[in-house]
């Protein structure tokens with residue numbers, strides 16, 4: 001175990017590097033799916049996805065109902081696949097004991113529960129404890145997660161006194177507290193003000209060197225600003241995977257959108273329909 005510093009726009013961010021992180025990996029991709037099918041209710045909301053995602057920030061885009069949340073829930077091992085294959089860090093998550101895989105995952109669901117009387121620190125500590133982090137590492141890890149999400153001044157306030165955007169940030173803090181190898185964020189910027197969204201993009205960039213981050217969003221501009229890879233979905237299927245630059249280059253003047261990335265998004269979706 002050692003401490004690793006990285007510098008983001010002049011700020012030094014420290015985090016504990018686990019021994020497992022410096023060991024050579026035996027798998028090619030943090031996330032690999034082949035023909036993945038996942039049900040949401042009666043619907044096959046993910047219907048044959050082939051995906052490979054490694055270290056970096058992967059932005060999942062797609063219209064309402066495309067299957068983004070369902071895909072992320074399957075990656076978080078909350079939903080079991082109905083077909084195809086799913087490998088996380090080279091392992092197929094199956095059987096009764098999913099804890100070893102879940103310890104390496106951070107997950108911010110679209111809606112998450114918390115005890116309103118817990119302080120921010122207690123909430124993040126509780127989540128660290130649920131993730132079975134070693135007891136002596138928890139206080140430091142909680143403080144780092146709170147600092148990285150800019151909640152230090154509210155750390156000892158009760159969750160019920162926070163604004164919606166601050167609750168979202170507390171949700172991001174609990175997702176990163178265990179320095180996950182795979183970080184899954186479903187609509188993390190919903191409710192954040194513009195300054196907080198910019199800070200969130202900085203956080204994504206600081207994670208992009210050693211974490212496989214999957215972010216579902218409706219904000220095409222977040223993807224252009226902070227993602228190294230874009231996954232575009234429609235009707236449960238993969239429409240496009242590539243860099244934000246390739247996405248932007250797919251659009252033309254006649255496509256709908258206020259920016260090259262938005263026009264690329266509309267063009268690729270239009271072609272898929």
Ligand SMILES: Nc1ncnc2c1ncn2[C@@H]1O[C@H](COP(=O)(O)OP(=O)(O)OP(=O)(O)O)[C@@H](O)[C@H]1O
Nearest residue numbers: 040041042043045063064065066067068069070071
């Ligand atoms: N519990 C459920 N029961 C039935 N259908 C569901 C359920 N959850 C999702 N669906 C359906 O599955 C499809 C995919 O939903 P999902 O929430 O994964 O899409 P999404 O891309 O995240 O959408 P949004 O952008 O609106 O959040 C939709 O047609 C949705 O109506």
